[in-house]
Structures are given as C-alpha cells and as structure tokens.
C-alpha cells in the first residue's frame with residue numbers, strides 16, 4: 001500500500017470554504033499532502049491561493065469542511081502543543097527580554113522544567129542561532145533578522161514535533177534572508193522536527209526543502225510535487241548549479257500554470 005513510509009503529517013482530501021458576506025469562498029479543493037517524519041516540505045503557490053489556510057489547518061486552529069489532517073497518526077481536532085509556528089511578523093512582546101520571549105511557550109505548554117532548565121533551553125537555542133549575548137535585550141533593540149531568529153527559537157523551545165513556518169523570511173532583505181536559511185539548516189541538524197514552510201521564494205524552497213509542493217490557484221489543490229535532488233549538506237553555492245537552475249525553471253513554470261499564465265494545451269504536456 002502507499003502508506004509506507006508512514007506519514008508524520010497527512011492532509012487527506014481537504015476541501016474548505018470560508019463563509020463570507022458574499023457567500024462561500026472555496027479555498028482548498030480536495031488537497032492531499034503527505035510528509036514523513038523529519039522531512040522538510042516547502043509549499044509554494046499563487047498569492048491568496050490558500051497557503052496560510054493550510055498552516056491553520058495543520059496547527060488545528062481551524063477544522064476543514066471536508067477531509068482530515070493527521071499528525072503522528074492522530075486526527076487533528078483542535079490546537080495542539082506539539083506544533084511550533086513562526087510567521088512573517090515575529091510578534092515578540094516588547095515588555096519581555098529576548099530570553100523571556102523565547103521561554104514563553106514553556107509557560108503555556110504543560111511541562112515539568114524548572115525555571116533554570118527553561119532558561120537553559122531558551123539560551124541554548126539562542127546560541128544556536130547566533131544570538132548569544134542578546135538574551136537580556138528588548139525586541140526593539142534587535143534588527144529584523146535577529147528578531148526573526150528569536151522567533152524561530154520561540155517556535156522550537158518546547159521541542160515541537162512539527163514546525164510550521166508561514167513566510168518567516170519574507171520581510172527580510174536578500175542577504176539577511178540567506179543568513180537565516182543557513183541558520184534554519186543548522187537548526188534542522190540539531191533539533192528534531194518535521195517542517196512545513198510556506199514561501200514565495202523559489203530559491204528558498206530549493207535551499208531548504210526536501211520536497212516542494214506547488215499549489216494550484218484558488219481553490220487550491222496539489223498541482224505538482226518536486227523532489228529536491230541537491231545534496232542534503234547543501235550550501236548557497238549549490239543554488240548556482242545547473243541542477244538547481246533546472247529545478248527553479250521547473251517550479252517557475254508550474255507557478256505560471258497555477259497563475260493561469262500558460263495556455264492549457266501547453267500546461268497539459
């Protein structure tokens with residue numbers, strides 16, 4: 001059966017519409033995606049096609065009209081603490097230090113850690129992303145890239161099984177963004193999680209993900225899945241290889257199809 005290896009995250013035939021004043025707005029249409037434990041999946045697609053909706057469904061923040069979301073073999077029926085999330089806007093609390101911002105989930109998620117152990121855990125992650133020495137600063141004292149690093153630490157501090165990232169690097173300049181990609185690689189090497197990354201940046205998807213899912217226009221369904229053929233220990237230089245160029249061209253073409261910018265006769269080929 002196709003159930004091997006078992007999926008860690010499974011979106012099974014999801015259909016969803018928002019109820020709006022103008023009537024139902026269909027957003028997802030029979031969408032299925034499977035992600036194995038420890039994998040890193042990027043989801044790309046036209047603006048407004050339903051990507052953030054997908055993250056809310058995985059996190060259990062809302063339930064689909066039809067279909068199911070399964071995490072670790074359990075049906076998602078509501079929000080769960082085994083999910084960590086980071087967004088384009090890091091939303092750190094200005095009245096707390098960086099260390100205390102990162103520790104926040106440990107105050108919410110049930111755990112037996114002492115205050116000292118919580119501080120150690122938050123400090124360990126901050127060191128891993130290059131923020132050692134900034135523990136006692138306030139968010140406004142950090143650059144945008146540094147705030148986003150802290151936000152990644154906060155998403156991971158309670159050791160979630162699943163990390164959901166909704167365009168976390170989207171607001172950063174190109175150089176800072178590439179730095180953060182490398183930080184993300186480092187985090188992946190040190191921490192255990194299955195990651196779903198929503199992004200508009202195809203290079204980012206090719207640098208970070210094992211598999212890239214292209215969604216169709218709204219209502220979105222899985223239009224195309226690309227397996228990344230770059231080595232797992234890739235560096236930024238790998239993005240300039242013919243192999244990467246080929247994958248990027250392939251993805252760009254698929255996005256154009258999703259946007260309806262390629263004649264259907266050609267799209268069918």
Ligand SMILES: Nc1ncnc2c1ncn2[C@@H]1O[C@H](COP(=O)(O)OP(=O)(O)OP(=O)(O)O)[C@@H](O)[C@H]1O
Nearest residue numbers: 018019020025027046047048049050051052053054
């Ligand atoms: N709570 C809501 N109620 C009604 N409509 C909504 C709601 N949330 C999102 N939408 C609509 O659903 C569609 C998909 O939204 P979603 O945020 O999932 O798209 P997206 O792919 O993340 O977009 P973007 O690329 O701009 O981030 C959009 O048309 C949006 O206006």
Ligand SMILES: [Mg+2]
Nearest residue numbers: 051052053166
């Ligand atoms: Mg979005």
